[in-house]
Amino acid sequence: MQEYPVIDAHLHTFHTPEAGRQAMSNTPSKPDISGTIEDAVAALKASDVAGALMVNTIPLAYMWDAAVAKLSPNLTPSQREDAEHEIQHRLLARLERRNQWTCAMAQEHPNFYATITLDPIMSPDAMRQEIRDKVTSHDARAIKLHPPIGRFFPNHQSLWPIYETAQTLDVPIVFHVGAHPHPDNPELPVEYSKPEHFEDVATAFPKLRLVLAHMGVGPAEWYPHLFQPYYNAALALARRHPHLCFDVSAAVGAEWPQDKLLAMIRKIGAERVLFGSDFPWWDPRIAQRGLEQLGLSAEEKRFILYENAQRMFEL
Numbered sequence: 603m604q605e606y607p608v609i610d611a612h613l614h615t616f617h618t619p620e621a622g623r624q625a626m627s628n629t630p631s632k633p634d635i636s637g638t639i640e641d642a643v644a645a646l647k648a649s650d651v652a653g654a655l656m657v658n659t660i661p662l663a664y665m666w667d668a669a670v671a672k673l674s675p676n677l678t679p680s681q682r683e684d685a686e687h688e689i690q691h692r693l694l695a696r697l698e699r700r701n702q703w704t705c706a707m708a709q710e711h712p713n714f715y716a717t718i719t720l721d722p723i724m725s726p727d728a729m730r731q732e733i734r735d736k737v738t739s740h741d742a743r744a745i746k747l748h749p750p751i752g753r754f755f756p757n758h759q760s761l762w763p764i765y766e767t768a769q770t771l772d773v774p775i776v777f778h779v780g781a782h783p784h785p786d787n788p789e790l791p792v793e794y795s796k797p798e799h800f801e802d803v804a805t806a807f808p809k810l811r812l813v814l815a816h817m818g819v820g821p822a823e824w825y826p827h828l829f830q831p832y833y834n835a836a837l838a839l840a841r842r843h844p845h846l847c848f849d850v851s852a853a854v855g856a857e858w859p860q861d862k863l864l865a866m867i868r869k870i871g872a873e874r875v876l877f878g879s880d881f882p883w884w885d886p887r888i889a890q891r892g893l894e895q896l897g898l899s900a901e902e903k904r905f906i907l908y909e910n911a912q913r914m915f916e917l
């Protein structure tokens with residue numbers, strides 16, 4: 603047993619088993635669980651992990667495609683514009699409900715903490731309003747952005763209002779970084795969250811607290827040929843921007859060469875690395891065991907397993 607509460611800073615939950623299975627259908631790893639809140643509670647109970655940050659997302663870009671594909675081809679341009687407006691409205695309401703749900707789950711389960719997700723289809727005002735509302739009135743601790751799921755580049759100007767507001771309110775952003783299977787076609791990689799794309803954001807927002815997930819590289823098994831170039835790029839990024847933090851989810855206790863993970867943690871510094879599992883794709887207990895076996899000092903483990911998350915998300 604640890605003398606401090608271990609925090610999993612990267613765990614996904616889904617409001618229904620169907621939503622969880624859908625999210626896992628396009629990834630090579632398909633665990634036997636669906637990632638509901640009950641599954642997440644059980645996974646934490648079976649481990650020494652005391653608390654978790656829910657980094658929930660919603661695939662709005664794909665919902666948009668599905669909704670637009672259903673529109674009649676016989677619409678006039680102005681009818682089409684109205685119909686697309688209506689779709690946008692509907693999707694934004696879904697995103698808001700998703701965030702509301704995550705915040706409600708955190709209320710119900712005091713050892714779970716909420717993040718909210720945002721999407722470039724939102725207007726700048728809607729982005730600012732959603733961040734202010736969920737952070738000030740619903741206890742959201744951070745923002746989660748997933749470029750491959752949202753099909754956006756993190757350095758696109760449409761996201762600037764998010765970064766400005768987050769920097770002003772001092773709210774951290776957790777980014778999916780690195781390789782991710784193409785949701786349309788698992789054979790294709792997506793380039794949206796290549797480590798290099800975070801350079802502009804880190805430069806333009808030197809006070810914005812950013813956590814680059816998966817050590818900025820992504821899971822090693824999905825695209826083995828991307829591992830080394832992404833690894834080098836993530837390290838270069840970490841060197842140039844000392845304010846960037848990283849999480850070990852999908853890397854620790856996973857297919858990553860664990861000696862390379864240890865070397866990367868030491869180069870970046872344990873005070874900039876957070877523990878995470880990427881549940882339900884990976885299990886918190888296995889991830890924690892993996893971390894214990896890396897060969898880190900007691901002080902380094904304390905930073906990674908607890909202190910960095912505690913400070914970052916004000917737990």
Ligand SMILES: [Zn+2]
Nearest residue numbers: 612614657880
């Ligand atoms: Zn994740």
